Amino acid sequence: MAAFTIDAAGLRKNYGARTAVRDLTLKVRRGEAFGFLGPNGAGKSTSIKMLLGLVKPASGQARLLGEPLGSRDVRARVGFLPEHFRFYDWLSASELLILHGKLCGVPESTLRSRVPRLLDRVGLGAQNSKPLRSYSKGMMQRAGLAQALVNEPDILFLDEPTSGLDPAGRKLVREIVREQRDRGTTVFLNSHLLGEVEQSCDRVAFIRDGEVIGEYEMGAWQKGRTSVEIDAASISPAALALVELIEGVSVESHTGRRLRLHVEDEDCLPDVVRLLVENGGNIYSVIPQRTTLEDLFLEMMGPDRGL
Amino acid sequence: MSDHAFQPANVSVPEDTMAGSKVGSRAGIARGPGALRTILLMAKITFIETVRRKLLWIAGLAGGAFLGLFWAGLHSMMQSMSPRVTPVNRLEGIGMMTMMTLYAGSMMTSLMAALIACDTLSGEIASGTIHAIATKPVNRWCLVVGKWFGFVGMMTLYVLLIAGGTMAIARLEGGRLTPHAGAALSLIWLQAMVLLGITILCSTRLSALTSGACSLGLYGLAFVGGWIEQFGTIRHIKGCVDLGILASLIMPTDALWRRVAFNVQPPILGAAGVSPFSSSAVPSTAMVVYAVVYAVLALVVASIIFERRDL
Numbered sequence: 001m002a003a004f005t006i007d008a009a010g011l012r013k014n015y016g017a018r019t020a021v022r023d024l025t026l027k028v029r030r031g032e033a034f035g036f037l038g039p040n041g042a043g044k045s046t047s048i049k050m051l052l053g054l055v056k057p058a059s060g061q062a063r064l065l066g067e068p069l070g071s072r073d074v075r076a077r078v079g080f081l082p083e084h085f086r087f088y089d090w091l092s093a094s095e096l097l098i099l100h101g102k103l104c105g106v107p108e109s110t111l112r113s114r115v116p117r118l119l120d121r122v123g124l125g126a127q128n129s130k131p132l133r134s135y136s137k138g139m140m141q142r143a144g145l146a147q148a149l150v151n152e153p154d155i156l157f158l159d160e161p162t163s164g165l166d167p168a169g170r171k172l173v174r175e176i177v178r179e180q181r182d183r184g185t186t187v188f189l190n191s192h193l194l195g196e197v198e199q200s201c202d203r204v205a206f207i208r209d210g211e212v213i214g215e216y217e218m219g220a221w222q223k224g225r226t227s228v229e230i231d232a233a234s235i236s237p238a239a240l241a242l243v244e245l246i247e248g249v250s251v252e253s254h255t256g257r258r259l260r261l262h263v264e265d266e267d268c269l270p271d272v273v274r275l276l277v278e279n280g281g282n283i284y285s286v287i288p289q290r291t292t293l294e295d296l297f298l299e300m301m302g303p304d305r306g307l
Numbered sequence: 308m309s310d311h312a313f314q315p316a317n318v319s320v321p322e323d324t325m326a327g328s329k330v331g332s333r334a335g336i337a338r339g340p341g342a343l344r345t346i347l348l349m350a351k352i353t354f355i356e357t358v359r360r361k362l363l364w365i366a367g368l369a370g371g372a373f374l375g376l377f378w379a380g381l382h383s384m385m386q387s388m389s390p391r392v393t394p395v396n397r398l399e400g401i402g403m404m405t406m407m408t409l410y411a412g413s414m415m416t417s418l419m420a421a422l423i424a425c426d427t428l429s430g431e432i433a434s435g436t437i438h439a440i441a442t443k444p445v446n447r448w449c450l451v452v453g454k455w456f457g458f459v460g461m462m463t464l465y466v467l468l469i470a471g472g473t474m475a476i477a478r479l480e481g482g483r484l485t486p487h488a489g490a491a492l493s494l495i496w497l498q499a500m501v502l503l504g505i506t507i508l509c510s511t512r513l514s515a516l517t518s519g520a521c522s523l524g525l526y527g528l529a530f531v532g533g534w535i536e537q538f539g540t541i542r543h544i545k546g547c548v549d550l551g552i553l554a555s556l557i558m559p560t561d562a563l564w565r566r567v568a569f570n571v572q573p574p575i576l577g578a579a580g581v582s583p584f585s586s587s588a589v590p591s592t593a594m595v596v597y598a599v600v601y602a603v604l605a606l607v608v609a610s611i612i613f614e615r616r617d618l
Contacts, residue, residue: 052442055617072338076444084435088352090359102348103443105339131359147439 004063005030005155005186006051011060013046013210020046022210024060028203030154033177033187035201035218037194037293039301043210044190045083048157051188052080065154076105079153083160083190085144089133093124093143096132097150104151111150118146123172137164145176155186162196174200198293206300214300221296226266227252227289230259232281239279243272257284339444349453350460357423357461366419366465373415374472377408381480401481402573405473409571412469413495413564417526420462420499424506425519427454428609432618433514441618448610451507455606458503466496487570494567497598498560502526504605505558511612525558533561533588540588548588555590559598562590 004027011024021043028034038044049055051062053070067074087096094115101111119128122142132140141164148156158177162170170193177187177200191197197204198218205215240251240259248264249272263269266288273283340348357363381404388397428451431437441447470492474485485491502522509518536551538544555562569589 049438049618054438054441072444072446075442076338078442080439080442082435082438085439086434086436087439088356088436090356091352099348099352100439100443102340103345103440103445105341105444144439 004028006034006062006064006188008051008062009060011047011050011057011062013043013050013055014058019210021050021057023212024050024062024207024210025212026205026215028186028188030186031181031184032202033181033189033200035197035204036188036190036207037197037204037297038207042207044207045159046210047207048159048188048190052078052157076151077154079148079151079156081141081144081148081156081158081161083163085141085164087132087140087144087147089135090131092129092131093119093135093146094128096143097146100147101150106151114150118149119143121149121176122146123169138166138169141165142169142172145173149176149180153185155188156180157188157190159190160192161189162191162193170196177201194293194297204293206297208301216296218293221291223264226263226291228261228263228266228269228272229285229287229289230261230272230276231257231284231286232259232276233257233284235259235276235281236279239276239281242275242279246271246275263288342446342449345445345449346453346456349450350456353427353454353457354460357457362423363461363464366461367468370415370465370468370472373408373412373469374476377404377473378476378480380404381476385481398481398483399573401477401483402571405477405481405483405485406568406572408473409470409491409495409567410564412473413498413567416462416466416469416495416499417502417560418523419465420458420502421506421519421522421526423461424458424503425510425522426515427458427510428507428613429510429513429515429518437618447614451511451610451613452606455503455507458507459500462499462503463496466492466499470495485571491567491571494563494570494595497595497602498563500602501558501560501563501598501605504602504609508605508609508612511609511616526560529554529558529561532557533565537565537588551588555594556597559590559594559601562594563598566590566595 006026006028008024008026011021012019013021024043024047036044036047046055050057051064051069053075057069062069064074065077088099091099097115097118098108098111101115102108106114116125116128119125122145124139124142124146127135127139132143135143141161145158145161148158158173161173165173174196177189180187181202187200189197189201201218203215203217206213235254240254243249243261244251246268249268250262252260252262254260261272263272269286269288273286276283339345381401384400384404388400392400428437431440437450440450474488474491477483477485505525506518506522509521513521532551532554534551535547535554539547539549539551565588
């Protein structure tokens with residue numbers, strides 16, 4: 001049987017009269033890092049909870065790792081760092097990982113070697129016996145991350161994994177996402193830190209008002225939509241006319257020394273520059289204006305409607 | 308840029324790279340620790356919680372103070388007794404003071420049961436602590452039952468300390484052996500179990516404070532119902548007796564206390580009529596069985612609700 005790691009179609013969740021998730025339709029393949037993006041209240045956390053079996057969908061169908069949502073078989077293969085990363089704070093980090101490992105059915109003998117290794121990996125090796133209540137927010141989040149990895153999951157759900165972390169901690173999360181992806185684990189990442197998502201994920205989906213409104217391969221939105229800003233003097237109208245003859249190039253604006261072009265492919269830029277210079281132009285700089293994930297997010301979500 | 312430019316890409320994903328029902332090295336992974344292991348694990352962690360959060364120690368210290376006061380009071384009473392007091396009257400006095408202390412102790416253990424349990428599920432649901440636990444390959448009902456066992460462990464120690472300690476002091480200081488001590492201890496323990504069960508049940512749906520208020524409200528209802536029933540028994544007012552029985556069916560804690568009182572009270576207290584320390588309307592064995600079923604049923608319903616609810 002062929003299946004996606006996550007295969008959800010039309011999942012819906014209502015809380016009374018309020019619809020939290022209208023239509024969650026997603027396909028996520030094995031071993032990819034998948035970013036799940038949306039504004040506050042868009043239904044991201046409820047979507048994750050439905051996929052994890054914490055919340056029952058009102059309608060729709062979904063399978064995780066080819067199994068029904070929430071089945072014990074699936075949960076044995078899932079790692080989850082919850083958004084608020086609250087754990088039993090009277091435990092030490094070691095004890096927390098042993099508890100969660102045992103709840104996953106990981107043998108005690110395996111945990112004896114795995115727990116110190118995981119705590120070292122998240123930078124808590126020296127703090128492993130201190131109670132969690134003495135941890136900072138960032139340390140707690142690192143402990144939560146180690147907890148999510150204790151069963152060597154096939155799919156890892158990270159709900160805002162970097163919200164409490166400093167730059168070193170965020171780099172650590174990126175590295176762990178990469179490591180997990182390399183070992184074939186699917187990583188499902190929900191984060192408002194779009195720069196992190198852009199660096200970590202292979203694909204992203206956008207959710208707005210409880211509905212998935214778009215999916216993109218990372219960077220694919222650049223295709224056919226790059227603007228180029230050229231600082232140039234002595235550009236004649238004839239030179240601009242010749243530039244527009246290059247396939248996939250059009251002039252957006254030309255004011256003083258500021259020339260703005262739209263190009264479908266950055267590979268044509270050397271030809272553009274050569275043509276301008278050959279026709280008497282003096283080029284000072286050529287800067288492609290790339291659309292960041294944040295630009296894309298803001299355009300997808302439209303104007304801020306408040307909360 | 309136009310919205311058109313942001314139309315979702317029709318991302319095609321080759322199916323041969325997809326996860327099947329068995330993924331790589333994870334094929335054949337265990338389905339979790341099993342019901343019994345989960346229950347034992349949660350019972351242990353819950354008991355450790357009561358220790359690490361100093362609940363057990365503070366309760367023990369307060370219990371020690373409670374027993375110390377009783378011991379001092381009993382000693383003082385013994386010292387003040389004239390040598391001419393007959394052994395029967397001396398034992399009656401010791402019995403009365405023991406009863407009063409047991410009554411206060413049974414209230415303490417019942418309230419303790421409600422207090423320790425009101426935050427357990429509701430608090431973890433509200434804080435999100437339960438999310439990392441409930442996504443593990445375990446049955447949710449095992450989490451509830453495991454926590455219950457953990458609290459049962461703590462409450463058993465507490466009942467032994469408070470009620471058992473009271474009886475032991477009565478024996479050591481006053482030389483009075485509490486009649487039916489084993490049955491009395493079991494009934495006081497059962498009172499705590501009833502409160503524990505109903506509080507855990509409430510905490511599956513209500514907030515911690517509301518769960519505590521609900522349990523204590525029911526405890527108060529049983530208390531008043533018990534008085535009404537005793538009054539009705541003495542004055543032969545059937546309506547009052549029926550109301551008392553109804554209250555006992557809603558919350559059987561006071562009926563259990565009256566059964567304890569009947570077992571251990573000195574004759575003079577039994578003859579005194581209506582008092583919180585004595586019993587003139589003795590609940591039947593059926594009521595004790597009902598209380599056992601009540602406590603178990605509360606736990607079963609709590610498990611079912613928790614198994615089914617959204618987290």
